[in-house]
Amino acid sequence: MSSLQSNVDSTNSETLQRSNPKKRRKIGHTNSPTLVPWRSDTQQRIYSSKLADALRHVLRRNHPPPPVKSNTGREVRETADRVLAATAKGRTRWSRAILASPLNRWKLRRMHKKVHKAATGLGKRPPETRRRLPVVQKKARLLSRLVPGCRKLSFPNLLEEATDYISALEMQVRAMTALTELLAGGTSQAAA
Amino acid sequence: MSSRRSRQQSGSSRISDDQIIELVSKLRQLVPEIRDRRSDKVSASKVLQETCNYIRNLHREVDDLSERLSQLLATIDADSAEASIIRSLINQ
Numbered sequence: 006m007s008s009l010q011s012n013v014d015s016t017n018s019e020t021l022q023r024s025n026p027k028k029r030r031k032i033g034h035t036n037s038p039t040l041v042p043w044r045s046d047t048q049q050r051i052y053s054s055k056l057a058d059a060l061r062h063v064l065r066r067n068h069p070p071p072p073v074k075s076n077t078g079r080e081v082r083e084t085a086d087r088v089l090a091a092t093a094k095g096r097t098r099w100s101r102a103i104l105a106s107p108l109n110r111w112k113l114r115r116m117h118k119k120v121h122k123a124a125t126g127l128g129k130r131p132p133e134t135r136r137r138l139p140v141v142q143k144k145a146r147l148l149s150r151l152v153p154g155c156r157k158l159s160f161p162n163l164l165e166e167a168t169d170y171i172s173a174l175e176m177q178v179r180a181m182t183a184l185t186e187l188l189a190g191g192t193s194q195a196a197a
Numbered sequence: 198m199s200s201r202r203s204r205q206q207s208g209s210s211r212i213s214d215d216q217i218i219e220l221v222s223k224l225r226q227l228v229p230e231i232r233d234r235r236s237d238k239v240s241a242s243k244v245l246q247e248t249c250n251y252i253r254n255l256h257r258e259v260d261d262l263s264e265r266l267s268q269l270l271a272t273i274d275a276d277s278a279e280a281s282i283i284r285s286l287i288n289q
Binding site (some may be wrong): 167187 | 216217223224228246248249255256259260265268271273281284
């Protein structure tokens with residue numbers, strides 16, 4: 006009854022949100038209503054300006070460009086992720102996890118993946134933890150590895166973090182695409 | 198509202214199934230793969246799988262964009278970069 010109602014509410018507010026991008030997304034009775042509205046233009050503008058600032062710092066640091074530097078891409082990625090997490094205002098777990106580990110997340114992740122792959126061949130799943138179907142549990146584990154900082158989360162919290170993370174990533178892609186096109190257009194103008 | 202509580206040996210026994218269904222449906226709205234198909238016959242595992250794929254795709258897009266951005270930043274100097282960034286902020 007009330008779950009149906011909240012479903013209708015969220016769908017309504019979602020369609021409203023598409024037409025009026027500044028409206029905050031109204032989530033139902035159980036969840037915190039203070040999540041960031043990733044779809045709004047204002048948020049994207051905030052993120053773009055913060056990202057531009059951060060990138061300018063990176064640019065300045067690399068300005069006498071060392072010729073052998075090949076990981077600027079990763080630097081940009083990490084900067085973008087950090088700015089994204091900062092824009093989330095630390096209300097979500099994944100944003101806190103990103104901000105809390107300034108070390109090279111990707112290197113750690115790659116090492117972790119290798120170790121994990123070696124371990125799963127030997128370990129056996131204990132038979133009493135069949136809370137969900139094992140298939141769903143496996144998928145949930147995959148998901149928890151993709152969203153940063155969510156490895157030990159309960160299933161509903163994991164889903165909640167994942168929804169927020171997906172919206173944030175979409176905004177990140179939009180903002181970075183716009184910035185790239187802008188810079189590319191700027192260079193061609195400057196060259197002409 | 199009746200929330201089914203299944204007591205298992207694992208400590209997470211207070212999660213209601215209705216809550217999970219609601220979250221899964223919310224997730225379903227976000228992932229475009231599932232949203233564009235007929236949305237009433239998608240199982241939870243499929244939603245999770247498509248979500249993982251979607252997140253991986255987004256990661257890859259961000260990676261590609263970062264590469265392109267870094268190349269662009271390397272080829273232009275600081276002044277025109279700042280100029281175009283300021284221009285962008287004004288134009289938006």
